[in-house]
Amino acid sequence: MVKDYRKWFLGRIKKAITDYGMIGAGDRVAVGMSGGKDSTSLLHALHLISRSAPVRFELEAVFVDLGWPADISLLEEFCRLRNVSLHVVKTGIAEIVFEARKGENPCALCAHLRRGAFHGKALELGCNKVALGHHLDDAIETFFMSLFYTGQLRTFSPCTFLDRTGLTMIRPLVYLPAEDIRTWVEMEGLPAITNPCPASGKTKRQEARELVAWLAGRYPDLKMRFLTALQTFDRRNLWPEIKGCRIGHN
């Protein structure tokens, strides 16, 4: 059972990697590690895949220390066991977000500053790819958040070239819903550090998460249908574009 699940789970990731050409020979991939279950799942899976992949690629783990008191010994041990170097980038992002700039959208600012620190370290390490632990639920939640707060039908892409840095951002877990990742964490006995951020669990994303959970309870195939919709979207099925039309002001 455990072996079959491992094969199936890694198969989903390999399919996403192949479908979107995420990893090629000689790539150096910096994996963003928060210490949470999604990023530990990602690193563990990429490590297993790298051992039998037809092409050679290298992994580096990067933890952006936001400045919260956190014990990362479990994360250090987790990386050491897989022979992957863990690089810790010390920052004062928590203080900037919650003290210096009170009132601004803290999640967006934190994500922006964190990305800068992560990508800077990836470049310093000579990496050409940065990998994030976003999964299918994250893509669906982002879709609803964009619709509700900006009036746009959009979500993040599985693979994006970032022309400012020359890095390519990859999200190999995009074919997997959150519940499959929870099963993987349990079966593989992976560690997870609890998110120390005071906003955790009280964000707009949390609201979107609850909405998606409710919808998926009511429409059991929703997440897979959403994936199909994202991959087969036909612009002609929406209304013709009106040039110069401002979002929310037709």
Ligand SMILES: Nc1ncnc2c1ncn2[C@@H]1O[C@H](COP(=O)(O)OP(=O)(O)OP(=O)(O)O)[C@@H](O)[C@H]1O
């Ligand atoms: N402090 C960090 N340092 C490096 N990478 C990070 C950090 N925080 C988040 N990331 C990366 O960004 C991804 C998305 O971050 P987000 O805050 O949405 O976490 P999440 O969905 O709860 O995932 P996780 O379970 O890995 O914490 C993570 O999976 C990870 O790859």
